[in-house]
Amino acid sequence: MTGPVAGDRPDERLADRSAAPDAATPAAGSPAAIRAALSAVDAALAQRFDSDPDADIDRLLRARTDAVDAQVRAAWQACIDEAAPLALFAVGGYGRGELFPQSDIDLLVLADSQAQTAQAEQLGCFFASLWDAGLPVGHAVRSAEQCTEAAADLSVLTAMLEARPLAAGAVAQMALQAAISPSQVWPAREFFIAKREELRLRHARYGDTADNLEPNLKEGPGGMRDVQTLHWMALRIIGTSDLESLVSIGQLGPDELTTLERERRTLSRLRFGLHLVARKREERLRFDYQKLLAERLGHVDNADNLAVEQMMQGFYRSAALVLRIGERLLQRFEEQIEGEAVPVSLDGVFEAFELRRDYIAARDAEWPRDASEVFALFAAWAAHDEIRGLHSQTARALAEALARVPSFVQAEPALRERFIKILRGPHPVHALERMARLGVLGRWIPAFSKVSGRMQFDLFHVYTVDQHTLAVLRNLARFASGVADERFSIAHEVWPRLRKPELLLLAGLFHDIAKGRGGDHSELGGDDARVFCSTMGLSESDTALVEWLVRQHLLMSVTAQKQDIADPDVIHRFATKVADREHLDHLYLLTCADIAGTSPKLWNAWKDRLLADLYTATRLALRRGLEHPVAGAERAAETREAAQAMLAAFGARDDEIAALFARMPEIAFQRGRPDQIAWQAASLRGIALGDTRVRARPVSAHGGAHAGALEVFVHSPDRDGLFAAIVATLDRLGLAIQQARVLDGPQGAIFDTFEVVPTDPRQPPSAEDVERRLEATLAGPLERIKPARRAQPRHLRHFRIVPQIVFASFNKDEAASARTTLSLVCTDRPGLLADVAQTLRKQRLRVYDARIATFGERAEDVFQITDGRDRALDETQQQALRDALLACLEGDSR
Incomplete structure (x- = not known):
């Protein structure tokens, strides 16, 4: 039989066999004796582990294995007659002698079918003694023939390959080996x-x-x-x-x-x-x-x-x-x-290499004689990118020669030129990845070796710094492929305009290279990039571009996610820092690659459209000239004209369009996109001034739709608690708000726009579901809408950020009353925004704009708020709100 033995637990008569004659001293092999002995051993081993950092771990593992061996044999002797035709083996990790403190103890009993039946009671006693002692024992009882049958399962064979005799003679050992030999199975x-x-x-x-x-x-x-x-x-x-x-x-x-x-x-x-x-x-x-x-x-x-x-x-x-x-x-x-396969020589400039079973290998047995031959290998490999990989003999020779690869500072000009040629040649990102994986890049750029394997203890940076850097480079390679990727709506259009693509690769390589050194990694990395580029012989203009990109690689991301890019002043300030189209093109591509390479979950439709919109607006500002910044009125007029043309194209009359626009807040034409204004205006058709209408549509950037991401428009009579109710409903629908713009329209109506993405992309709610649920919410009393109560995910409990609450007041222009900007930084958790909105509601405050950013466990949200009379908050109101938010954030144990 295989698996558990019939009668897993012995009866009282069998249990008495292992009981100690003296109650004060448990008998050898009894559960009490086994438990006491192994507890003492484990405590001693833990003490040795803690007290001696240099303790030989193999000796600790062997000591625990020996201790378990002794107790298993004792239990065997207490339950199994010496003459019984049974053989006991340790298998798996236990058989290998690697027994960790909580490892399973896997056992195999070898016996023919007749012996299995005759000894079932004794085997039951044996296994029960070990279980009662608290040992995590897994076992099988098999004949040699059954071992052969069971070994058809690869995992079972693997466990038996390392069988080690505990109570087995030479005949049994040979029988087991014969049963699982290659001639029998696998x-x-x-x-x-x-x-x-x-x-x-x-x-x-x-x-x-x-x-x-x-x-x-x-x-x-x-x-x-x-x-x-x-x-x-x-x-x-x-x-x-x-x-x-x-x-x-x-x-x-x-x-x-x-x-x-x-x-x-x-x-x-x-x-x-x-x-x-x-x-x-x-x-x-x-x-x-x-x-x-x-x-x-x-x-x-x-x-x-x-x-x-x-x-x-x-x-x-x-x-x-x-x-x-x-x-x-x-x-x-x-x-x-x-x-061995027949080698296939590579022709032309790569004749020093050949293919062996589709692995690239050096033909010279003494390869590499110098570092230039190492770089020649990666050039040849990139030129034949379809091959399986690097031949093991050449890989070993490369590993042994790593010490002879100089840093770029120590290298001869000819070697530096070889590296630049790799960046300008075919598949440069693949070459850099291979150089990093095989240790060459860390030798060539010592700063890169320091971030190899370096992680950051947070939830935002999923990869180590070196792996993140390579992910960024892979994203850049996708942009270079010329194939449109719906996740990056305009990247494939921007890439062909790059004058020297290798400069962007260098910026990607250096953008995080100073992580972990203390100080601002962007500034330190910029210093590194300048030294590298100037040493490599790049021109001053090329060097300055790479240095600027490294120093400013967070600029576009921060601007897009934390500022209102519909504000002409924001665009003008950003365009002033960028200065020209070349810097903008490089920074846009680097920003997209950086965000998408930080975490598979970080890039979404909202970020794609946000960066594309910022890129487009900045490009227009640069084309107009920084000495001619666009004014709010001019922006509104351009948007109104473009939206009118869109509506007219769908058959709307001029008088109808004018009536619809009259029902919309004037500031919407300054802040909104033409397509958005046209869509919202069309949504107002057929409803009276006091009616509620909710519309949702998939987010698209320049024609590329993204599954799950939605733009939600809410038009409704204004009333207290409206924003909090909408936020709570979206939260219950499983939608995370990325941005909210809350505008007051004519005659007490609100025009709220929300950019949302599903928290679970596998089950995104449809636009119709969102419309139906929100309309139902707004049709009833808002007081009953409360934030959902959900448990905090396990991983968030290990990251606590002290809440930071900052207020700033401003008077943007004559079209807006004075408002207060609330900046909130805290630990993220499910339902955070809904709870914050509820807190603002209880304080009788109005929300006009919200920008929601989450970086792993860190939430960084910005709100524009006023009191109930549309005034900025005074110091007393700010303190009251601060206290309420702290109570909300710190008092919730979810």
Whole structure:
């Protein structure tokens, strides 16, 4: 039989067999004795782990394995007759001798069918003793034939490959090995192909990157499972699970073995500590444990890096090295199975290289003789971008030669020119990615090596700095492809206007290179960029452009998300800083690539349209000339004329259009887009002045519609609590407000416009649903509309931002009364905006504009508000609002 033994729990008679004759001293093998012994061992091992940062982690794992071995054997002897035809093996990680504090204890009992039936009661006693002792035991009872059948499942075979005898003679050991031998199941070639595909799918399941905010130490890319997979492949293909023996047969270099073993021990130490901190079987470095584990491992905060960031950087670097060496060894296993392929020479300027099984390789056995040959490799690779990758022998030679790659400061002019040619050649971003992954870029630009694996302990930056930088470069490569991407509505149109695209690549490479040094990373990075560009021989104008882009890479994002880009003064100030079309083109593309490369969830339709609108408005301002800034009246006239033409094109008469425009607030023509004004005006058709109308439409920027994002227009008689009720309803619909513009129209009507995106893109509400729900809300009493109560997500609990509330008063122009700007920075949470709106309502304040920005766990919202009489808030009102907001933010434990 397989799986759990019949009669999982022994009866009282069997339990008495393991009871101690002396109540004060539990009998060996009894649950009490096992529990006491292992508790003492675990406490001692934890103390050794904490007290000695240099303790050999392998010795700790071996000590725990030995302790468990002793107790499992004791329970076996207490329950199983010595003459019973049963054999006991440790399998899986336990069989490998890697038993972490909370690891499962996997056991295999080998017995023929007759013995399984005869010994069922005794086996039940054995397993029950271990369970009663609190051990996380998994077990199977199989005959040799059943082992062969079960091994058809690759994971079962993998566990049995590392079977280690606990109570098994030589005959049983040979029987088990014969039952799962390649001649019986999973020959070497099929095993390798299946395990390689399993590894690929596992990497994809965990995001295909080791750089997640909460990485999985065991299953994630570059984690412990990758190292174990190499052991299993070696065992099946070569016949040894000892990687050291691969050195003698040329499958693994001594330096590769040293690196792999060092990083395995680093990962093991992290996992051991994680089990101690979590006190349960936990393989993922969750936020709940990161700070505690960093402290337990002895990391200390410093001026530039938090202790947790230091720990995580160590993990990311270890994972990257495991991936790098694992990729080489997989190639060598493939060659071991398939045999050497016939090399195919590359022609022309790349004749120093050839293809071996579609991997690029150096033909010279002494390659590389100097750094120029290293750069020649990446140029050849980029020119033949379709190949599978770098041949393992050449990859090893490259790793051994890294120390001979100089920094750009020390390099000869000819080598610098080679690097610039790579940037100007085919697939430059792919070349930079490969240089980064293989360690060359960090040697060439030492500042890049310092941000390799560097994470920031927040929810905004999903990737490490180096991985984020490469993501930005990949986005730029998409823009360069010439293929329109609906996520970036005009990027493919802007890219062809770049004079020297390599300058934008350099700006992307350097924009975050100074993270973690203290000070303003934009300014420090600008200094780095200037030194690099001037040293590389770029002209002063090109150097100045790259430097400016690095220093100002946040300018466009901040302007678009925190200021009213419909305000001509905002556009004029931004255009003055940009100064010309060339700077605008580069900054727009860099900003799009930067935001989209920060987190897969950060880029959305609203940001796309916002940046496209800012780009377009600034381009027009530059064309007009900065000495001729557009006035509000001129802007309104242009918008009115364009919107009228749109309505006329759909058959509206001039008198009808004039009547519709008369019902709209004049400031709307200054702040709105022509298409928006036309849409809102058309929405007013057929309703009386006191009626309510809600319209919603998909957001589109320059013709590109984005699923889920909506623009919502609300026209309704004004009354207290209206804004709060709308916000609460949108929140309940699962829509996050990105921007709100609240305008007062003629005869007490409101003209509110909301830009919203779904919180769950998989289930976005339709425009019809939004219209129906909002109209139903506004048809009834607003007092009953309350914010939804939802639990705070787990990860947000680990990030607390002290609320910052700032007031500023201004009188924009004669068309607007004096208002107060409320700036709020705090920890984000579900329903935050709805609660803030409710607080403003209770204070009897009016909202005229809201700009909502969320950066991971950080919410940065700006509101324009007045009191109930349309006046700016005085000091007493500001203090009352401050107190109410703090009570709302700090008193809510959700």
